[in-house]
Amino acid sequence: QVQLVESGGGLVQAGGSLRLSCAASGRTFKNCAAGWFRQAPGKEREFVAIITASGGSTTYTDSVKGRFTISRDNAKNTVFLQMNSLMPEDTAFYYCAASPTSYSRDSENFAYWGRGTQVTVSS
Numbered sequence: 589q590v591q592l593v594e595s596g597g598g599l600v601q602a603g604g605s606l607r608l609s610c611a612a613s614g615r616t617f618k619n620c621a622a623g624w625f626r627q628a629p630g631k632e633r634e635f636v637a638i639i640t641a642s643g644g645s646t647t648y649t650d651s652v653k654g655r656f657t658i659s660r661d662n663a664k665n666t667v668f669l670q671m672n673s674l675m676p677e678d679t680a681f682y683y684c685a686a687s688p689t690s691y692s693r694d695s696e697n698f699a700y701w702g703r704g705t706q707v708t709v710s711s
Contacts, residue, residue: 597705610684626680
């Protein structure tokens with residue numbers, strides 16, 4: 589079993605930066621791919637980024653490429669999402685998730701989810 593707790597959200601002006609953290613508990617986390625998803629009001633949850641268990645590969649949705657960076661520290665059981673050049677359209681509730689079985693953008697493949705953290709970008 590893996591428990592995930594996000595932190596680091598907040599209010600920032602457009603062009604600013606935030607760093608989200610996802611602290612995991614459970615011995616199997618280091619064997620899981622980890623991802624970030626987001627959900628804006630009135631919209632469906634969408635994939636943001638994913639990183640392999642080893643941290644060797646990453647994938648991003650097109651709208652955040654070049655601005656967001658996902659990373660992980662398996663010694664500390666933590667996944668990060670560095671968000672730069674933030675735009676108002678990045679405003680959403682951000683969720684951390686872990687998948688022990690696959691490396692996929694599909695949220696259905698993620699067995700473990702955090703409760704999320706709010707990111708608000710003002711124009």
